[in-house]
Each structure stands twice: as structure tokens, then as C-alpha cells.
Amino acid sequence: MIEQIIAEIAACSSFLITTHENPDGDAVGSSLALANHLRRLGKDVTVHYCDPVPDIYRFLPLADTVVPSIPDRDYDVCFVLDVGEFRRAGKELAGFKRIGKFINIDHHLSCEEFGALNLIDSQACATGALIYRIIKAAGHEVDYDTALCIYTAVITDTGSFRYSNSNPEAFSIAGEMIARGVNAWFIAERLYESQPRQRLELLALALATLEVSPRGDLAAIAVTLEMYEKTGTNAELTDGFVNYPRSIRGVEVAVFFREIEPGFYKVGFRSKGKVDVSSLAANFGGGGHHNAAGCNMAGTLDEVKQTVFARLQHVM
Numbered sequence: 545m546i547e548q549i550i551a552e553i554a555a556c557s558s559f560l561i562t563t564h565e566n567p568d569g570d571a572v573g574s575s576l577a578l579a580n581h582l583r584r585l586g587k588d589v590t591v592h593y594c595d596p597v598p599d600i601y602r603f604l605p606l607a608d609t610v611v612p613s614i615p616d617r618d619y620d621v622c623f624v625l626d627v628g629e630f631r632r633a634g635k636e637l638a639g640f641k642r643i644g645k646f647i648n649i650d651h652h653l654s655c656e657e658f659g660a661l662n663l664i665d666s667q668a669c670a671t672g673a674l675i676y677r678i679i680k681a682a683g684h685e686v687d688y689d690t691a692l693c694i695y696t697a698v699i700t701d702t703g704s705f706r707y708s709n710s711n712p713e714a715f716s717i718a719g720e721m722i723a724r725g726v727n728a729w730f731i732a733e734r735l736y737e738s739q740p741r742q743r744l745e746l747l748a749l750a751l752a753t754l755e756v757s758p759r760g761d762l763a764a765i766a767v768t769l770e771m772y773e774k775t776g777t778n779a780e781l782t783d784g785f786v787n788y789p790r791s792i793r794g795v796e797v798a799v800f801f802r803e804i805e806p807g808f809y810k811v812g813f814r815s816k817g818k819v820d821v822s823s824l825a826a827n828f829g830g831g832g833h834h835n836a837a838g839c840n841m842a843g844t845l846d847e848v849k850q851t852v853f854a855r856l857q858h859v860m
Contacts, residue, residue, distance in 0.1 A: 545661060545662070545663045546663060546677060546678055546681045547681070548661055549647060549649075549661055549663060549678055550678065550681060550682045552621055552645075552647065552661065553582065553585070553587070553621075553678075553682070556587075556620035556621050556644070557587060557588055557620060558587070558588040558589075558617075558618065558619045558620045558621075559582055559587055559588065559589050559590070559619060559620065559621050559622070559623060560590050560591075560592060560614065560619040560621070560622040560623070560643065561575050561578055561579050561582075561589065561590070561591045561592070561622070561623045561625065562575070562591070562592045562593065562594075562622065562623070562624055562625070562633050562634075562637055563575045563593060563624070563625045563626050563627060563633065564626055564627040564628070564632040564633060565594050565595050565632055565633075565634060566595050566779060566780075567593055567595060567597065567598065567601075568598075568700060568701070568783060569601060569696055569697060569699070569700025569701060569735070570626055570670045570671050570672055570697045570698075570700055570701040571625065571626045571671070572597060572598070572601040572604060572607070572693075572696070572697075573601070573604065573670075573672045573693045573694060573695075573696035573697025573698075573700065574625050574626055574649075574670065574671040574672040574674070574675050574693070574694075574697045575591055575593075575623075575625050575626075576591065576604050576605065576606050576607060576610075576693040577672055577675045577676075577690050577693035577694045577697065578623060578625070578675050578678075579591045579606050579609075580605055580606055580687070580689045580690040580693060581675070581679055581684070581686075581687075581690050583606075584687060584690070585684075590611060590614070590615060590619070591606065591609060591610045591611065592610065592611050592612070592613070592614050592636075592637070593610050593612070593634075594612075594633065594634025594635070594636060594637070595634075596612070596780070597610050598780045598783065599740075599780065600734060600735055600738065600783075601696070603734050604692060604693050604696060605689035605690075605692060605693065606689075613636065614636055614637065614640050616642070617642060618642045618643075618644075619642060619643050619644065620644045620645075621643070621644060621645055621646075621647055622637070622643045622645070622646050622647070623647050623649060624637075624646055624647070624648050624649070624658075624659065625649050625650065625671050625675075626649070626650055626651070626652070626671040627648075627650065627652075627655075628650065628652040628654065628655050628656070628831050628832060629655075629656050629831060630648075630656055630658040645659070645660040645661075646658060646659040646660055647659050647660065647661045647662075647663070648661070648662045648663070648664070649663045649664075649671055649674050649675070650662075650663070650664050650671060650674075651664070651665055651666055651667075651668040651669075651670060651671050651673070651674065651833075652664075652666065652831060652832060652833060653666040653822050653831070653832070653833050653834060654822055654826060654831040654832070655831075663678075666833070667711070668713070669698055669701060669702050669709045669710065669711055669713060669714035669717075670697045670698050670700075670701035670702065670709075670714070671697065671701075672693070672694045672696075672697020672698050672701070672717075673694075673697070673698060673713055673714065673717055675694060675697075676694050676717050686720070686721070686724055687724075688724055688725045688726070691720075691721040691724040691725065691726050692721075692726055692731070694717065694721055695717075695718055695721035695722070695726045695728075695731060696731060696735070698714050698717055698718055698721075699718065699731065699732075699735070700735065702714050703787070704732075704736075705718075707835060707836075708817055708834075708835055709833070709835075740781070742775050742776055742777045742781065743777065743781040745775045745777075746767065746771060746772070746775045746777045746781055746782070747785065747788075749767070749771045749774070749775065750765045750766065750767050750771065750782075750785055750788075751765060751788060753765050753766045753767075754789060755849075756789075756792065756795070757853075760792075760794040760795065761794060761795060761796045761797070761860055762795065762796070762797050762798075762799070762853070762856055762860065763789035763790070763792050763795045763797075763798050763799075764789060764798065764799040764800070764801065764849070764852075764853075765785065765786075765788065765789050765799075765800055765801070766800070766801040766802070766803075766845060766849075767779075767782055767785065767800075767801070767802050767803065768803045768845065769803045769805070769806065779802060779804075779810075782800075782802055785800055786798050786799070786800035786812045786813075786814050787814065790814045790816070795816070796815065796816050796818050796819055796860060797813060797814070797815050797816075797819050797821060797856060797860065798813070798814045798815075799811060799812070799813055799814075799852060799856075800812040800814075801845060801848060801849065801852075803845070804840070807842060807843065807844065808840065808841075808842050809840065809841050809842075809843070809845065809848050810838060810839075810840055811825075811828070811830075811838060811839050811840070811841055811848065811852060812836075812837075812838045813825055813832070813836070813837045813838060814835065814836055815834065815835045815836070816835070817834075817835060819859055819860055820834050820859075821833075821834070821835065821836065821837040822834055822837040823859075824837065824855065824856070824859060825837035825838055825839045827855060828840075828841055828851075828852075828855075
């Protein structure tokens with residue numbers, strides 16, 4: 545499959561690159577890594593996200609070129625990265641007809657094969673690792689700008705090498721990116737030590753909603769639209785919130801309820817390994833990885849919580 549993708553890159557000249565809604569570090573890192581690499585090859589590249597680039601990733605090369613709307617023109621290929629499901633790339637892409645073919649690159653366990661070519665490896669630590677494999681298989685060196693993006697993809701999706709997907713390839717890629725000139729402290733400072741004060745104010749409100757099950761193996765927090773209004777924040781600043789209930793001793797599954805619009809919630813699941821939360825999310829029309837998954841649910845916060853907690857009782 546990688547050889548076929550390399551052949552498409554060589555044969556084509558215009559590329560659209562996109563990823564999922566509310567892009568995380570792997571989504572941004574992998575898409576900008578690919579964009580930097582393709583531009584270095586002299587290709588015509590457009591990067592489109594249906595949601596803005598989160599502030600903490602705007603230091604990455606080409607982050608300032610990401611467009612909110614797809615230009616009305618033809619593209620030979622559209623790379624769709626890290627989405628799991630095609631719908632997560634946004635409604636605009638779904639209705640855009642001026643694309644020759646789709647290439648789907650992903651590491652989600654339950655990924656749709658919607659592309660003409662589908663490079664899916666659930667054992668990969670991050671989609672950024674798959675972009676790395678493509679570049680190396682083509683016989684190209686990873687330049688500094690691309691290395692910054694790949695390193696960011698890997699370090700964020702492995703939780704700074706704390707998650708179970710921190711496999712030998714993850715450490716090997718990170719080591720090579722550092723050898724290419726990436727400064728680990730430079731990245732860590734921008735990702736973890738440059739938070740706006742409002743994020744901590746929002747986190748304080750979220751932690752006040754903490755619930756822990758009687759057995760201590762399930763914990764949950766929530767963020768509502770009212771909290772955003774009170775702190776002057778938005779969903780962009782909630783990245784990583786689910787890790788706080790997950791960090792409690794004895795907790796096996798953490799749940800993060802995030803209100804998207806009145807009566808509609810994004811539910812994020814994180815597991816320490818004993819529970820497959822991708823199967824859990826699939827029961828509610830979502831998906832993801834064994835240890836990290838999510839879905840969308842309608843109802844009041846109490847109703848959504850009751851439904852999720854009742855299901856969790858059957859699998860824990």
C-alpha cells in the first residue's frame with residue numbers, strides 16, 4: 545500500500561490534505577508533516593481543517609496556511625488523515641466533488657476504508673508514524689520542518705510516551721527526529737508549559753464535576769457551554785482534560801462529557817488497558833482505539849451520563 549501511495553504522489557501534482565474535527569496533536573502533526581514533505585517535492589498543496597488549528601500547535605511549520613474552506617478548484621488527490629470515519633472530516637469535504645481520488649491514512653482500530661487507497665495500521669503509535677514510513681520508503685530524508693511535525697504527532701498521541709502505544713517504533717522515530725535537529729524541550733514547552741490562564745480556570749470548573757464510582761474504577765468529569773461562557777474559553781482548551789480522572793489510582797476507565805451544543809455531547813473514553821473503550825464507543829455510534837475512543841450523544845447531561853454509566857457497568 546505504501547508503494548502505491550508513493551506512486552500516486554509521484555504521478556500527481558495537486559493535493560488536498562485534511563483531518564478530523566477538533567484536531568489533536570497527531571491530526572495537526574501528521575497533516576502538516578505531509579504538507580511540508582509534499583511542498584518540498586514541489587507539489588501544489590492545500591491543507592484544510594473544518595475546525596481551527598488549536599493555539600498550542602500554531603508554532604508548527606505551515607500551521608498558518610491551513611484554510612477553513614476548501615478552494616473551489618480541482619485536486620488530483622485528497623489525503624484524509626486520522627479520521628476513523630469519513631464524516632469526521634466535516635460536511636464541506638463530504639460535499640466537495642472536485643477530487644480525483646481519496647487516500648485514507650489512519651491508525652484507528654475501527655477505521656472506515658473509504659479511500660481508493662487505505663493505509664491503516666492500528667499498531668502504529670500515531671498517524672504521524674505512517675507519514676514517516678511513506679517518506680522513508682520513498683527514499684527521502686526528513687527535513688527539519690517535517691521532523692517538527694512528526695515528533696509532535698508522536699509525542700502527543702503517545703501521551704509523552706506514557707500510553708500503551710509507546711512502542712519501539714515510537715521511540716525510534718522520536719530519536720531520529722531529535723537527530724534531525726528537533727529540540728525536545730522546545731516542543732514540550734509549547735505543548736505543556738504555555739497554557740493560557742483561562743484553560744486552568746476552565747479546568748477548575750471541570751474538576752469540580754468529578755464523579756468516581758463506588759468501586760473506584762470509573763471516574764468522569766464534564767464541561768458545559770455555560771463553563772465556556774464563564775471563562776471566555778472554547779473546546780480547543782479542553783484537550784487532555786480526560787487524563788485527570790484517568791490519573792486517579794484505581795480508575796480503569798475515565799469519561800469526559802463535553803457539551804457541543806444544547807442537548808448534545810461529545811463523550812470521550814480513556815482506558816488503562818483492561819477495558820476496550822473502542823467497542824464501548826461503537827455501541828453509541830462512535831469508535832477509536834482500545835484505550836482511547838469517543839462518540840456523540842443527545843440528551844441532557846444527566847441523561848447522557850446515566851446511559852454511559854449503565855453501559856459501563858456491563859463491561860467493567
